[in-house]
Amino acid sequence: MEQTVNNPPEASSAYNFAYLDEQTKRMIRRALLKAVAIPGYQVPFAGREMPMPYGWGTGGVQVTAAVIGPDDTLKVIDQGADDTTNAVSIRQFFAKTANVATTEKTAEASIIQTRHRIPEKELREDQILVYQVPIPEPLRFLEPRETETRKMHALEEYGLMHVKLYEDISRHGHIATTYAYPVMVDDRYVMDPSPTPKFDNPKMDMMAALQLFGAGREKRIYALPPYTKVKSLDFEDHPFEVQSWKDECGMCGATDSYLDEVILDDKGNRMFVCSDTDYCSERQEAGHRGPQHHDQPLGTSHNNGKAAE
Amino acid sequence: MSEMLHATNVAKGFTLHTQGSVTIPVFEGVEFRLNAGECIALTGESGSGKSTFMRMLYANYTCSSGSISVLHDGDWLDITTASPHAILDMRKRTMGYVSQFLRVIPRVPTLEIVAEPLIALGTARETALAKARDLLTRLRIPERLWQLSPLTFSGGEQQRVNIARGFIADYPIMLLDEPTASLDVQNRATVLALIEEAKARGAAIAGIFHDHETRDAVCTGSFDVTSFKVGAND
Amino acid sequence: MTRSHEPLLRVSDLTMMYGDRVGCRNVSFELRPGEVLGIVGESGSGKSTLLRSIAAQQEPTKGTVEYHTRIDGIRDVYQMSEAQRRLLMRTDWAFVHQNARDGLRMNVSAGANIGERLMAVGDRHYGNIRSTAENWLGKVEIATERLDDLPSTFSGGMQQRLQIARNLVTSPRLVFMDEPTGGLDVSVQARLLDLLRGLVHDLNLAVIIVTHDLAVARLLSHRLMVMQRGEVIESGLTDQVLDDPQHAYTQLLVSSILQN
Numbered sequence: 192m193e194q195t196v197n198n199p200p201e202a203s204s205a206y207n208f209a210y211l212d213e214q215t216k217r218m219i220r221r222a223l224l225k226a227v228a229i230p231g232y233q234v235p236f237a238g239r240e241m242p243m244p245y246g247w248g249t250g251g252v253q254v255t256a257a258v259i260g261p262d263d264t265l266k267v268i269d270q271g272a273d274d275t276t277n278a279v280s281i282r283q284f285f286a287k288t289a290n291v292a293t294t295e296k297t298a299e300a301s302i303i304q305t306r307h308r309i310p311e312k313e314l315r316e317d318q319i320l321v322y323q324v325p326i327p328e329p330l331r332f333l334e335p336r337e338t339e340t341r342k343m344h345a346l347e348e349y350g351l352m353h354v355k356l357y358e359d360i361s362r363h364g365h366i367a368t369t370y371a372y373p374v375m376v377d378d379r380y381v382m383d384p385s386p387t388p389k390f391d392n393p394k395m396d397m398m399a400a401l402q403l404f405g406a407g408r409e410k411r412i413y414a415l416p417p418y419t420k421v422k423s424l425d426f427e428d429h430p431f432e433v434q435s436w437k438d439e440c441g442m443c444g445a446t447d448s449y450l451d452e453v454i455l456d457d458k459g460n461r462m463f464v465c466s467d468t469d470y471c472s473e474r475q476e477a478g479h480r481g482p483q484h485h486d487q488p489l490g491t492s493h494n495n496g497k498a499a500e
Numbered sequence: 501m502s503e504m505l506h507a508t509n510v511a512k513g514f515t516l517h518t519q520g521s522v523t524i525p526v527f528e529g530v531e532f533r534l535n536a537g538e539c540i541a542l543t544g545e546s547g548s549g550k551s552t553f554m555r556m557l558y559a560n561y562t563c564s565s566g567s568i569s570v571l572h573d574g575d576w577l578d579i580t581t582a583s584p585h586a587i588l589d590m591r592k593r594t595m596g597y598v599s600q601f602l603r604v605i606p607r608v609p610t611l612e613i614v615a616e617p618l619i620a621l622g623t624a625r626e627t628a629l630a631k632a633r634d635l636l637t638r639l640r641i642p643e644r645l646w647q648l649s650p651l652t653f654s655g656g657e658q659q660r661v662n663i664a665r666g667f668i669a670d671y672p673i674m675l676l677d678e679p680t681a682s683l684d685v686q687n688r689a690t691v692l693a694l695i696e697e698a699k700a701r702g703a704a705i706a707g708i709f710h711d712h713e714t715r716d717a718v719c720t721g722s723f724d725v726t727s728f729k730v731g732a733n734d
Numbered sequence: 735m736t737r738s739h740e741p742l743l744r745v746s747d748l749t750m751m752y753g754d755r756v757g758c759r760n761v762s763f764e765l766r767p768g769e770v771l772g773i774v775g776e777s778g779s780g781k782s783t784l785l786r787s788i789a790a791q792q793e794p795t796k797g798t799v800e801y802h803t804r805i806d807g808i809r810d811v812y813q814m815s816e817a818q819r820r821l822l823m824r825t826d827w828a829f830v831h832q833n834a835r836d837g838l839r840m841n842v843s844a845g846a847n848i849g850e851r852l853m854a855v856g857d858r859h860y861g862n863i864r865s866t867a868e869n870w871l872g873k874v875e876i877a878t879e880r881l882d883d884l885p886s887t888f889s890g891g892m893q894q895r896l897q898i899a900r901n902l903v904t905s906p907r908l909v910f911m912d913e914p915t916g917g918l919d920v921s922v923q924a925r926l927l928d929l930l931r932g933l934v935h936d937l938n939l940a941v942i943i944v945t946h947d948l949a950v951a952r953l954l955s956h957r958l959m960v961m962q963r964g965e966v967i968e969s970g971l972t973d974q975v976l977d978d979p980q981h982a983y984t985q986l987l988v989s990s991i992l993q994n
Contacts, residue, residue: 333842346817348824350854354839354846357853360860361843361882426860517982518989559971561978584957584971585766605953607928 209256209289215239219257219412223403226414231376232344233327238410248281248306249407251323255304258319258403259285264292266300271308271449271466278306297469307370309391311448311470314400316417322385324406327413329373329383349381352424360429369434375422376415389423390433390449396421438463441483443474503571504673504704505557507532510566512552513730525730526552530566532723534673539695539705541719544726550708553725554675557706558597559587570594570673592620595673598666600681602658604651610636611646614664621669628668635664638690656682667694674698676707680714692717740802742767742908742940743788748797750783756964757783761797763959763969767907770934770941772955772972774948774987780964781944782912788942789829789910790819801826801908824854828901832913834893837900838885844871844896845881851904870899874929891922895929902933909934911943915950927953948991952976960984 207213215237222236241249259265265285269277273295281304282293294300297312306323314320330340333351343349352373359367372389376382384395385404395402395415402415415421423431439446441453441462448470450463462483465471480486511528515521526549534540542550555561557568559579569576572586572594579587591597596617605613611632618628636646639660645653650661659682666674676695680688688711695718698705706723709715715722741764750757758780765771773781786792788799790811799811804826811819823829831837838847848867849857857863864881871878874895876888885893894914901909914930915923931954934941945951951958952972959969960983968981979985 333839342816342820346820348820348854350824350850350852353853353858354842354850357846357849357860357863358842361845361864427858428861514978515980517985521982555977560973562974562980585769587971588956605928605931606924 206288208261209259209285210242211239211253211256216257219253222412223254223257223414226403226412227401227416229380230415230419231374231380231382231413233411233413236410236412238407241407242284243280245408246325248277248304248323250405250409250412251304251306251321251407252281252284252405253407254321254403254405254412255285255302256289258321259289259291259302261289261291263301264294264299266294266297266303266469267305268303268308268310268467268469269306271310271451272468274468295469296473297467307386307388308449308466309387309394311445311465311467312473313394314398316399318400320398320400320402322387322402322404324383324385324404324411325408327383327404327406327409327411329371329381344380347379349375352381353426356424356426356429360426366425366429366431372431373424375424377420378422381424382413382421384421388434388449389431392421392423392431393433395419436463439481440465440471440474441481443471443479443484444481445471445474445479502536503533504536505532505534505568505570505706507557507568508566510553510556510568511564512549512556512561513564527725527728528565528730530725530728534704534706536672536702536704537699538721539699539707539719541715541722542706542708543722543724544729548726548729550725551677554677554706554708558591558595558675592617594671595675596666596669596671597675598662598677598679600659600678602650602662602665604649604658606651607649609647610641610650610653610661613650614661614668617665617669631668632664635668636661638694639664639687640690656684656687659683660687663691663694667698670698670701670703672703674703674705674707676705676709678708678710680709680711688714741765742769742802743942744798744800744808745788746798746800748784748787748799749795750780750787750792751795756780758787758961758964761959761966765908765940765942767940768938769957770939770943770955772951772958773942773944773961774946774951774958775961776946776987778963779961781961783964784961785910785912785942785944789827790823791829824851825904826906826908828904828906828909830894830897830901830909830911830914832916834885834890834897837897838893840884840886843882843884844876844888847885847896847900848903851900855904866903867899870903871896873933874899875925889922891918891926894918894926898930898933902937902939905937907940909939909941911941911945913945913947914943915945915947923950930954948976948987960987 219236222234226234238253241252243249267278267282269275285291286293297310302319302321303310304321328340330343330351333355334340356366370388371383371386372392374382374384374392384392397418399417401417404413425431436450440448440450442464445465449466451466452461453464454461507530510530513523513525515523542553544550552561556563563580567578567580569578570590572590577586577590611629614632614636615628618631619625641657641660650658663679680691692714695705743765746762748761749759761784773784775781787794793812800808801811802808845864845867848870849863852863852866868878868881871881876892876895885896888896915926918926927950943954955972958972958975959966960975962983968975968984975984976988979988
């Protein structure tokens with residue numbers, strides 16, 4: 192976990208660079224250019240068979256494969272962590288097929304592929320964030336017909352999106368959607384930000400980095416060019432709010448990051464930890480300590496773990 | 501005398517296609533005039549076509565030939581060729597019709613039914629309802645019935661609601677089909693008074709009265725439909 | 735603002751052919767604000783085809799449908815862009831389907847169903863949308879406690895009334911109805927008809943209603959068009975067509991009503 196940049200021992204010569212053939216990469220790049228030209232618009236692309244099943248990030252992998260070059264440094268996270276099975280597999284995949292350097296440090300990556308989180312650390316103009324997307328169509332659950340949803344996007348008929356939010360409020364008293372919270376992009380297209388928590392939505396607004404979204408099973412690509420306006424949908428009397436926690440991170444003491452709840456033992460003891468592992472370790476290296484950090488004396492933890500709000 | 505309505509060379513026959521297209525002639529060559537302040541009784545034996553003729557004046561039945569013109573909005577309107585829109589407007593503002601039977605729309609209270617023609621003309625709701633109450637009181641419909649639908653009323657009560665509805669607006673022309681049928685002496689007298697009031701304000705009235713007493717009391721003239729029966733002048 | 739002597743809708747020579755088969759042919763009429771036009775005929779007469787063509791759902795083979803829009807004057811409905819047509823259908827026009835399920839979203843609450851058209855034209859205040867929806871439930875005589883219930887928990891008559899509320903919430907000026915009482919029990923029909931009659935009157939709606947039930951036509955419509963095999967064989971004032979039918983087919987229809 193302390194490694195920064197990994198240079199892989201050898202690349203496999205059995206594969207083309209980054210696995211995909213050059214024609215496919217060109218096709219994906221054309222789709223990406225269209226997507227960037229029309230922020231938030233879903234561009235169909237001819238997704239290829241990848242060596243992982245649908246639902247395991249094939250869309251994100253194809254996008255990354257199309258944009259990655261030999262001088263890039265790749266970071267892959269899954270739910271904010273670099274060390275989950277998914278993240279490790281995909282990182283190794285690119286190490287093997289593209290011979291690229293990899294890293295766990297957000298600041299050192301030029302391309303970051305992510306599932307379900309945006310890094311806490313602010314991204315720069317020279318970075319690209321690639322999202323893995325399961326269902327790209329924000330209206331799908333309310334309108335199952337593809338013909339209809341395409342028309343709705345084309346004609347800006349988004350009343351149905353607010354119907355969903357209305358239903359939430361009428362059932363739960365508040366907008367209950369906590370992830371994949373729909374956004375309006377550049378005042379034109381309604382977009383699904385992928386299943387990131389709504390906590391991350393504000394990060395997308397005017398982000399300096401290029402954001403690319405790939406859905407492998409549904410074969411759609413969409414994009415947000417740098418500094419694009421992204422606004423979460425809401426009602427005048429029920430404005431958009433992000434999640435907040437009463438606790439701080441047990442390890443680094445952060446109060447401004449997305450916290451995961453970790454069950455410690457059979458007795459129900461729990462603690463909260465930053466979901467973004469790189470962010471947490473960076474803070475710890477800088478000397479920040481949370482109440483459950485092993486450096487802290489016992490008895491400083493005053494909470495039993497309260498649920499996120 | 502100002503003329504309000506005239507029928508010119510009117511003929512009527514019914515062609516029953518469902519019965520081998522047999523044509524039943526009713527009358528032909530009818531010439532009829534109605535002036536303001538008049539009350540003309542349509543007379544003739546049963547089956548001579550009095551009701552038919554009255555319905556033709558209201559454009560409920562068509563004319564087989566000839567024309568019927570009504571003074572509407574200062575202009576003559578030939579109802580045999582007019583658009584449905586024009587005829588509906590004529591019925592709304594110029595010509596009232598008190599039929600023998602009240603067509604009941606379920607769930608609408610009596611007071612509303614009576615006030616409706618006046619409200620349709622643009623009168624303020626409260627004014628119209630007040631006038632409806634007056635008329636219903638005159639016709640002895642008890643107040644407790646005003647919020648009920650006339651669906652369950654007796655024949656006589658329904659007829660009186662019909663009359664109230666027919667007389668609430670000041671139509672220049674009125675057609676009355678057996679207005680005193682099923683009414684007792686008192687209410688017949690009230691209807692008489694209503695007709696007299698209409699005459700006095702200049703309405704032109706045509707009516708079918710089986711009740712000779714009423715007919716003789718209010719009518720200024722009569723018109724015998726039988727004389728136009730097909731074959732009558734052969 | 736449409737003055738009362740200008741037509742709200744003008745249909746000219748409307749013809750819908752399916753190859754050689756006639757759906758409907760040479761239909762022409764005008765409709766004014768507040769007028770109710772009934773189209774009657776037996777099944778196969780072409781009345782539903784005609785309605786769909788007029789309601790901009792199926793482009794006719796020949797003929798035009800012109801509508802007097804609120805701000806752009808008289809427009810040919812099929813010359814509009816699809817976006818404009820869809821906007822028209824969501825705001826100024828309404829379509830009440832025979833089967834309420836075709837006109838409702840069964841998987842969202844009654845309140846959301848009614849509120850959808852409001853949200854579609856930009857309403858963004860939850861509280862206002864909700865109270866408007868509640869208001870409309872009252873107007874169509876559904877208990878307001880049912881605001882958050884799914885339409886699948888409603889009876890057939892209630893679903894139909896909800897469909898009506900959903901359509902009328904944006905104060906359309908022209909409403910198309912395709913057999914709105916079809917499939918409902920007789921007592922439920924009576925209640926629904928009465929509700930429709932009241933709403934049409936109170937909101938001054940222009941309505942084109944397709945029905946095979948002459949009693950419905952008599953109660954609701956000012957004018958009637960009788961269709962047989964795609965042709966309009968008789969038309970005129972409702973009471974005139976039903977009381978003094980001229981055409982053989984109309985006479986047959988009228989005489990077929992069971993007298994009580």
